[in-house]
Amino acid sequence: MVATVSTVAYLGLEARGVEVQCQLVPGLPNFIVVGLPDKAVAESRERVRNAIAAIGLSLPPKRITVNLSPADLPKEGSHYDLPIALALLGAMGVIDAETLSGYVVVGELGLDGRTAPSPGVLLAALHAGEQDMGLVCPVAQGAEAAWAGQVEVVAAPDLLSLLNHFKGTSALSPPQPGAVDAPVRTADLKQVKGQETAKRAIEIAAAGGHNLLMVGPPGAGKSLMASCLPGILPELTPGEALETSMVASVAGTLEGGRISRARPFRTPHHSASMAALVGGGLRVRPGEVSMAHLGVLFLDELPEFQRAVLDSLRQPLETGEVTVARANAHVTFPARVKCVTHVN
Incomplete structure (x- = not known):
C-alpha cells in the first residue's frame, strides 16, 4: 500500500x-x-x-x-x-x-x-x-x-x-487571523526645519512614485528626510499588505501572523553583497529590494556601494521584479520600490 x-x-x-x-x-x-x-x-x-x-x-x-x-x-x-x-x-x-x-x-x-x-x-x-x-x-x-x-x-x-x-477523539480549534498592526510613524516632515526645496521634492516623489537622489553636505538632514518618506505615503491596501506579507513569510520574518499596513522601509549597509540586495544564496531568499516591495529602499552613501551591486539593481528598478537564475530553477520575487539615495 x-x-x-x-x-x-x-x-x-x-x-x-x-x-x-x-x-x-x-x-x-x-x-x-x-x-x-x-x-x-x-x-x-x-x-x-x-x-x-x-x-x-x-x-x-x-x-x-x-x-x-x-x-x-x-x-x-x-x-x-x-x-x-x-x-x-x-x-x-x-x-x-x-x-x-x-x-x-x-x-x-x-x-x-x-x-x-x-x-x-x-x-x-x-x-x-x-x-x-x-x-x-x-x-x-x-x-x-x-x-x-x-x-x-x-x-x-x-x-x-x-x-x-x-x-475524532479530540478536535483542534480553528485559529483566528493574526492582528493587523497599525503603521507606526517614526519620522515626520514636521521634524525638519527649513529645507523647503528638499521637502517639496520628497512630496513630489511620494505623489508620483519617483525615485529620488539627494545631494548635500554631511549633517544637512538627508537621512532624516529619507526616513520621513514612508510617513507621507498612503497605507497599504489589504491586497498590498497580503502581498508584502507573502514576501515576509518566505523570508521567515512574519512573526505571530501579524500583518502590517505600513510601507516597508529598508536601509541596507553599503557593504551588502549582491545576493543580500537582490536575493540569492544557496537556498534562494528574497533580498533587500524585495523586502522593500511596495515601500522605500534607502541606499545611504551611494558611492560606497560596490559597482556590481548597483548595476544589479537596474533590472529590478525597471521591471518591478527580480529573477534569480540557478542551474536547477529560476526564482522571481516582486520588487516595486521607491529607491531613495544620497551622496555628499
Missing part, C-alpha cells in the same frame, strides 16, 4: 504542489527519502523516527521508501517533516490515508513530536485554497495561515494531538 500526502515546494512567491508517497515493503529495515531532497530534507528521517517514537510507536522492521514527487523538482527546507511523518503513519495503518487526501501539510517536527514553524506557510495556505483543500500547519503559524481566507486550517501543537484530531 502506498500512502500519499500533499505538500508544497517554494519557488519565489510560488508554491508548487508536491506529493509525498510512502511505501513499506519486505526487506532489510531501512528508511530512504528520494526525490531530489536537500540536506535538511534528508535529515528529516531522524526527526520523523524520533517524533514517532515519542508518541509510543516504533517503525516496522521493513524497507521504508519515501518519494517526493515530482522527482526532478528540488526539495528544500524542514517543512517536509510533518507530511513525511503523516505519510509514514498512513502506510503503517495508524491513520486513515483517505483522511489526509484533502489537506496540504507543512511543518517541522522536533524529536519530542512537537511542531515547529517553517517559512512560507502563508503561501502554502493560498495554494491550498486554490486547490479547494485544507491546510495542516504548526500551531505557531495558525494565525498566519488563517489570512488565506476560506481555507480549513488545522494548527497542531504536536503530532499526537494531530492524530487525535483526525481520529
Whole structure:
C-alpha cells in the first residue's frame, strides 16, 4: 500500500504542489527519502523516527521508501517533516490515508513530536485554497495561515494531538487571523526645519512614485528626510499588505501572523553583497529590494556601494521584479520600490 500526502515546494512567491508517497515493503529495515531532497530534507528521517517514537510507536522492521514527487523538482527546507511523518503513519495503518487526501501539510517536527514553524506557510495556505483543500500547519503559524481566507486550517501543537484530531477523539480549534498592526510613524516632515526645496521634492516623489537622489553636505538632514518618506505615503491596501506579507513569510520574518499596513522601509549597509540586495544564496531568499516591495529602499552613501551591486539593481528598478537564475530553477520575487539615495 502506498500512502500519499500533499505538500508544497517554494519557488519565489510560488508554491508548487508536491506529493509525498510512502511505501513499506519486505526487506532489510531501512528508511530512504528520494526525490531530489536537500540536506535538511534528508535529515528529516531522524526527526520523523524520533517524533514517532515519542508518541509510543516504533517503525516496522521493513524497507521504508519515501518519494517526493515530482522527482526532478528540488526539495528544500524542514517543512517536509510533518507530511513525511503523516505519510509514514498512513502506510503503517495508524491513520486513515483517505483522511489526509484533502489537506496540504507543512511543518517541522522536533524529536519530542512537537511542531515547529517553517517559512512560507502563508503561501502554502493560498495554494491550498486554490486547490479547494485544507491546510495542516504548526500551531505557531495558525494565525498566519488563517489570512488565506476560506481555507480549513488545522494548527497542531504536536503530532499526537494531530492524530487525535483526525481520529475524532479530540478536535483542534480553528485559529483566528493574526492582528493587523497599525503603521507606526517614526519620522515626520514636521521634524525638519527649513529645507523647503528638499521637502517639496520628497512630496513630489511620494505623489508620483519617483525615485529620488539627494545631494548635500554631511549633517544637512538627508537621512532624516529619507526616513520621513514612508510617513507621507498612503497605507497599504489589504491586497498590498497580503502581498508584502507573502514576501515576509518566505523570508521567515512574519512573526505571530501579524500583518502590517505600513510601507516597508529598508536601509541596507553599503557593504551588502549582491545576493543580500537582490536575493540569492544557496537556498534562494528574497533580498533587500524585495523586502522593500511596495515601500522605500534607502541606499545611504551611494558611492560606497560596490559597482556590481548597483548595476544589479537596474533590472529590478525597471521591471518591478527580480529573477534569480540557478542551474536547477529560476526564482522571481516582486520588487516595486521607491529607491531613495544620497551622496555628499
